[in-house]
Amino acid sequence: MTKKTLTTIIVMLCGVVGLLLHSQVAHAQSMDFSVEPQKSSLQRDQSKTYFDLNVKPGQKESVMVKVTNTSDKRIKINTSVNVAKTNPNGVVEYGKSRFKSDKTLTTPITDVVTTAPKQLSLAPKSSKMAIFEIDAPKQKFNGVIAGGISFKKVAPDKKKTSKGISVTNNYQYVVGMVLHQGRQKLTPMLKLGDVKAKSEAGRNLVTAQLRNVKKRYLSQAKIVAKVQTTSKRTLYKSTKDHVQFAPNSIMDYPIRLNGERFKPGRYRLDLTVTAAKKKWHFVREFTITKEQAEKYNNQDVTLKPDHTMLYWAVGSVLIVIIGVLSWVVIKMKRKR
Amino acid sequence: MKLSKLTTIIAASLLTLGLATPVMAASWDSTATVSFTDPSSVTTPLDPNDAATELTGSGTTNQSGSLTIDYASKLDFGQRTTSNTQEQTFNAKTDTVQIDGIAGSVKRSNFVQVTDKRGGGLGWQLAAKQSLPFKNGEEHQMTGTKILFNDRAVLGTESGQEPTMVGGNVTVLADDANVKLLNAPTGKGTGTTIHRFGGEVTGTEQEETTGVQLVVPAGAARAGTYNGTLTWTLEDTPDETV
Incomplete structure (x- = not known):
């Protein structure tokens, strides 16, 4: 071993000891x-x-x-x-x-x-x-x-080293x-922004951007949202009470699929917000592409794996095997 | 293997070990101390079953001042066998506490305690969010977990002054978004408030509570030790009337 490598080791060891000491300070x-x-x-x-x-x-x-x-x-x-x-x-x-x-x-x-x-x-x-x-x-x-x-x-507080699954409080x-x-009582105004399919925290959802475009709060709002087929059959519904909008902010309002997979296609959002004795009714058609559906379905941890293709494959193989076997049996019978 | 190569590996692994532990910058600033605060202004945690008796437990925060979080249970979901095929729900462990007048340790439901000593009922709000997902060291992150706060109850030391619970059973996703738990409008929330998750747990036997639960999707976890972070925010902010 050269002198140089020895020095390197000593320096690194000192570094490690130093770090350990620091971490104890943090733990206390x-x-x-x-x-x-x-x-x-x-x-x-x-x-x-x-x-x-x-x-x-x-x-x-x-x-x-x-x-x-x-x-x-x-x-x-x-x-x-x-x-x-x-x-x-x-x-x-x-x-x-x-x-x-x-x-x-x-x-x-x-x-x-x-x-x-x-x-x-x-x-x-x-x-x-x-x-x-x-x-x-x-x-x-x-x-x-x-x-x-x-x-x-x-x-x-640094994580106590408890085994298993634990939570640190902050x-x-x-x-x-x-x-x-200036004038305090501005007329409230909400607008609908983007509507799209998304994946968040490992779950499929449709988000509707609700834009508070005024320099005022909008409080105690009630939201009723539906994702429908273009023929207005409701697929997913979501309601929320006591919503508060900060001035000039965007709320990504979630309509969760709750364990269902996205299917590509054309959909319709029907969303109503009631607040400050006013009502906003938004309707918007949107598309979920095949790529989006596949991508988000793969990210959704609550989905059961899709076995449709597997069933088809196994089914086809079985049919082929049965076919071949029957052909063999028939041939054998004829030979006899 | 050549000796030099071996030393490099050892040194590298030692360094990794060192880096894996938390590091804190230790620069000490010795200037500008203003005033000395009365340490007696720390409010002792109270029994989540009756809010009349003092207790000692691991969730004590030692915060002092006029608006404080005095206690927040250190949630522990224990050592579990996770599944690759099924979503699972794990109960949190109950708190082990010592209570004045009771010998030994007893079990209690998980809880959070807030004290408002500002006088006059100025109002406050308590929110929680999972600011960091469950992680197995730096290696693996659980995706799609949920923490459920069920059968919530509010107890106060000043009757009729309790804050309002926001919502019923509450779900906190690992998405760094606040969920409001308590709202003390003007005139309410004075004195000490206990926010209990789950029913009244008594005695020494009950190890778990359904008051706080963790939902782990199928295949989300690997073997090992996981830790996540909950951030409790005590707010003095505009209420629903603005």
Whole structure:
């Protein structure tokens, strides 16, 4: 062994020991912080504790949230400003999320509200103020710009090494931030976006994009959706109550196939939303292609494997065998 | 095998072992400490059967402040034999807790506890999502699992102040989308609220509860240890009246 390889081994061993030590530090942590929004002079309604603020065009103001570490260890908290979005469950997400904003969202809250530093390092048993600077758009707007500020510990509880199937808990605090200006009662308006076949979390579904195109919430909505044949025979139905749409957001409304496979063809979506004493009725024809059907059926973990082809193959082979056998038997009989 | 090749393999495997364990950056920032907070503001978890007696259990979070999640059961679905041909449903293990005035350990249903000490009933909401799917180390991910929260119950320390349960039995998919569990509108949700999954479990015998279940599709799991992440979000955000 050369001197060089020996050195390499020693260096690597040191590295491994170092990593193991670090991981123990991470394991020893537990969840223990809290947040308290501080009253702002811009607050519209004093009975609310999230930030519900009136802003004037071009106004600059800052709001604060007290973050407290109650543990006896130093912790780091990530803070972020997030756009309010609508998830497929009809719940508005104020934390970081993978859902979509509508193209009508011209000024996302992330352009208006900023925070620095994005990470707070807190000594044991101490508090710090997280400061959020609001720089209201110079141009006037009517309605609301909505979002949330979230607080999450950087190294959450590490998995205990329990055998089998277990769950690690993670915690997040979210404080709403809604900026108001101008006329408050905007007329609600929903539009239908794309309608298509999809696979999500290993399951087949049809999604209908519901677009809230206004700078206002649309709350307590009821949705009734049907996927039908083009001759209006209902194949799949889905209803949901208490849906809330965030301003200028897109909800991917799911109509699940519940263990059925996609068949290629032409379909019809019939969807009704009732909210704010209004009713929107959307009808849209859409196509599921052979490629889509095959792709998503393969991804659906709840489907029983399709044996149709196998049955045909086995059946054909059996027929051939019976045929051959009968032919042989007949031949033998004749010979005799 | 040449010696140098062997050393490379050993070194590489050692390195892999090291990397497989979680790493935390240990940069210590020693500046700017503001104030000292009263540690007594941590709310002790309460018995999910009567909300009057204090308990000790592994789900204690030690959060303190005026709006806190005090307890969340560490869900454990145990060691299971999974199937390649059939969808399976596994019950979660009950919590093993120690309760004031009862000798030894007893079993309880899984639960989450929230405390609002802000006064005046300012309202809050509790949501849950599976933010990370069940994974077998870095190797394999279970697809299409569901966590079910059944027979949910709400108990409060201040009668008539309990928050509203949103929906009936709740399904949480591994899709990183929040599902709302509790809604305390203005005027409600003060004091300590217990959100229990499943009926009242008593005694020391009951190992499992149907209050929380995991549905694993056929062929989704391999042998091994799987861990997923649930994110509990405590929200102070606009309610249904906006």
